[in-house]
Structure formats: C-alpha cells, structure tokens
Amino acid sequence: xxxxxxxxVPQWQGSGSSRAMRLIDxxxxxxxxxxxxxxxxxxxxxxAGESLGTGVHRFSALTTVRDAATAELMLLDAPxxxxxxxxxxxxxxxxxxxxxxxxxxxxxxxxxxxxxxNDVGSSPSSAFHGMVVRALLGDAPDGLASTGPSLLSPAQxxxxxxxxxxxxxxxxxxxxxxxxxxxxxxxxxxxxVAAVEAxxxxxxxxxxxxxxxxxxxxxxxxxxxxxxxxxxxxxxxVRALRGRFELAGAAITEFAPESPDAAxxxxxxxxxxxxxxTGRLGGGAGGAAGAGGGSSTGGAARHLxxxxxxxxDAS
Numbered sequence: 001x002x003x004x005x006x007x008x009v010p011q012w013q014g015s016g017s018s019r020a021m022r023l024i025d026x027x028x029x030x031x032x033x034x035x036x037x038x039x040x041x042x043x044x045x046x047x048a049g050e051s052l053g054t055g056v057h058r059f060s061a062l063t064t065v066r067d068a069a070t071a072e073l074m075l076l077d078a079p080x081x082x083x084x085x086x087x088x089x090x091x092x093x094x095x096x097x098x099x100x101x102x103x104x105x106x107x108x109x110x111x112x113x114x115x116x117x118n119d120v121g122s123s124p125s126s127a128f129h130g131m132v133v134r135a136l137l138g139d140a141p142d143g144l145a146s147t148g149p150s151l152l153s154p155a156q157x158x159x160x161x162x163x164x165x166x167x168x169x170x171x172x173x174x175x176x177x178x179x180x181x182x183x184x185x186x187x188x189x190x191x192x193v194a195a196v197e198a199x200x201x202x203x204x205x206x207x208x209x210x211x212x213x214x215x216x217x218x219x220x221x222x223x224x225x226x227x228x229x230x231x232x233x234x235x236x237x238v239r240a241l242r243g244r245f246e247l248a249g250a251a252i253t254e255f256a257p258e259s260p261d262a263a264x265x266x267x268x269x270x271x272x273x274x275x276x277x278t279g280r281l282g283g284g285a286g287g288a289a290g291a292g293g294g295s296s297t298g299g300a301a302r303h304l305x306x307x308x309x310x311x312x313d314a315s
Contacts, residue, residue, distance in 0.1 A: 004278045005076040006031075006039040006083060007093065011065050013049055013058035014088035016127030017222040019256055023085050026220060026255030029263040030083050030270060040076060042069045044085075054141040055120035056128050063143040066092045081277055084253030087116055087129040087209050094136055095150035097205050097249040106248045107201035108136065108152055109192070109241065111160045111234065112209040113225035115169045115180070122168025129254075133157060134172075154178045158195050160237070161186055161212035161229045183214075183229045189240030196245060203246035206238060208273060209254045220257035220266045231269050235276035243281055250277045 010027035012020040024044075031039065042065060049061025056062065069092035073080060078097070082090035098106050110116065110133055117133040120126070120141070128135075128144070135144045136152050146152060154176035161183050165173070173180060179198075185191050196204055215224035217231050241247075252273060257263035 003079075004038065005078070005080045006034045007069065007072060007076065007080050008034070008039060008041045008083045009044065009065065009069055009085045009089040010041075011044050011062075011085035011089045013044075013061040013065070014086035014128040014132070015222065016057070016125040016129065017256070019222055020086070022220075022222070022256035022258070023254065025260075025263065026257055027083050027085050027089075029257060029260075029267065030252065030255060030274075033267065033271060033274075034083070040072050042072055051126070055123075055126055056131070056141055056144065057126045058128070059141065059143070062088060062091075062128055065089075066144065069093065070096060079247045079249050081274070082249070082251040082253075084251060084255070087112070087207075087253050088132045088135075089253050090207060090249075090251035091132055091135065091144065093249050093251060094152075094205055094207070095146050098136075098146070098152055099148070099150040101203060101248060103149065104153075104156065104200065105202045106152075106156065106205055107196045107199045107203070107245075108133075108157050108205050108207065109160050109196065110157065110162075110207050110209075111212040111229075111237075112162060112207070113211040113228060114164050114209070114223065115159055115162050115166075115173065116209075117159075117169045117172055117178075118166060119168070119172075122166065122172075124166060130166075133159075156199055156201065158192070158199070160192060161234075163227065164225045183212075183227060183233075186229055186233050186237050189237045192237050193240050193244050196241065201245065203248040204241050205248045206241060206250040206277065208234070208238075208250070208252050208277075210252065210270070211254055213269070218266050218269050219262055220255050222254060222256045231272060235272055238273070238276040239281060242277075247277070252277075 049058035214228035
C-alpha cells in the first residue's frame, strides 16, 4: 500500500447495535495491518454521550469525534483512507475531501447494504449510522450536518450495492433522484463508472460499509443483508473507479468481529479491499479469499434498513 494516509477512527457511538463495542475491535484489527508511519488514530470518548435534545443518540460524543478527526485531517496528505468504526466514522473525512476540492468535482460512492439516508424524523432508531448520507447532504443537527463548501448535492451521491431501505429513505431517494445501483449492477464495473461520469465529477470518494458484501463472504458485520456483493466484484469496481477518477478519499467501516479468531478469518477479504483502494493499478484482479455463496441478481431493495432496532443506550 503506497501513497495514502490512514486515519483510524474506532467510533462506536453512531451504531444502534447492542454489539457496537465490537467496532472498536474491528478497527484495531485492521489497524494492525496498516503501515504505522502512515497511520493516525483519532481518540474516541469512552462515554456513550448524550442526545442533547437533537434526536440523535450519543450526539455529544459524535460531535467530539468529528471535531477531532477534522483537526487530524488538516495535517494528513491526501488521499486519506479512514478505518472505522461505525458508518459515521468518516463523516469528517468526506466533509474535508469535498471542502478542499473544486465545487461539484467530488462524487460520493456509498457502498452499503443500507442507504443511511434517514433524517431525525424518519429514523426508526435515532442511531446516527443510519443518517450519515443525509447529514452529508446538509440535513442533520448542527455539529454534524455539512455546510458551505463541504455540502454535497443529491446529484453527487451514488448508492452502490444498496438493497434494504426504510420507507422514509425510499421516499427521499425518489424525491431527489439519487442514483442507486443494486448488487447485480456492480458485476459490471463500467456501470458504476458511467454513473459517476454522469455526475460530472473528476474525483471520487469511496465509502465501504462491509455489509455491502454478501454475508456468506464475511462474518464480522452487525447488520447482514442477503444477496450482497461478492468481494471480487467490489474490488473490481473500486479499481475501475480509481482507473478513471482521482481518489479524493475512502473508508472501510462497520467491521465488528465476534472474536480475534473471527477477525483473522475476515482479514483476508478486508486486505483485498484495502489493496484495491491503495495498491498499484494494472495488476491481475485475482479472486477474493473466503468467497462463498452466490450473489442474487435480486430485484428492488427491500424495506428494512440499518435501523430496525432502537439504540441500546438511552440518551
């Protein structure tokens, strides 16, 4: 891996899972395979935090992490690959990448089984990991929402591998015309490249929630959804994006292994994804370790997203 900085953000407070603390272990497991000289760790509060009347669980902790990550990003060479933590671990990273670029020049490709596009009013759980994309579009409490040069428009966002939506998310996607590509459409990397080209972007930020993968290929995910993307298809899509666009930044999030042994079994797949994000282009694609099961072509996204349960800690 060369030419990238790594920012480890072991944030768990955005998750609505009862096993959210496993996200710390997942971030640490990935950190162990990163080059130490190029890796920075953002301190995350031990406390859950309070909502402070915002409707977002653990809001105070989330804003603390965002501010700390923003400060570190100012010191790092681009592109920065953020390692989470929950899906909001790279909130500051996306905002920074968009803010330092020419207006409208960055497209966000959000690889995720879930759209993460609820707002405070539509979220069934009040867990922020299901609201991150909406915050990047400017619709979130102050302290989390993008503003000014960091603000994305719906035309700059592509949801990739998404297959589970809440009703409110589906309505918002229909209203705004956000492009959504299902797992089967990612079998041909040219489809995703064309979708990004249609935004007019010259660079791309690649967010990867590991639950975009078919759960038969990786075990350490908190919200598995069937019929997901195969690791080799995900890696091919990432390499195709990098071959066509400048990489503005990237993230790998939501790794929540049950044990160190379980983390070790999943790391082969994760390292292949890291290689696709940061390795030299032009080599053979190869097959993903630990592949298993088949990815269904499926149909429309089902309606049950990353927010099926209330957050476990009242705030």
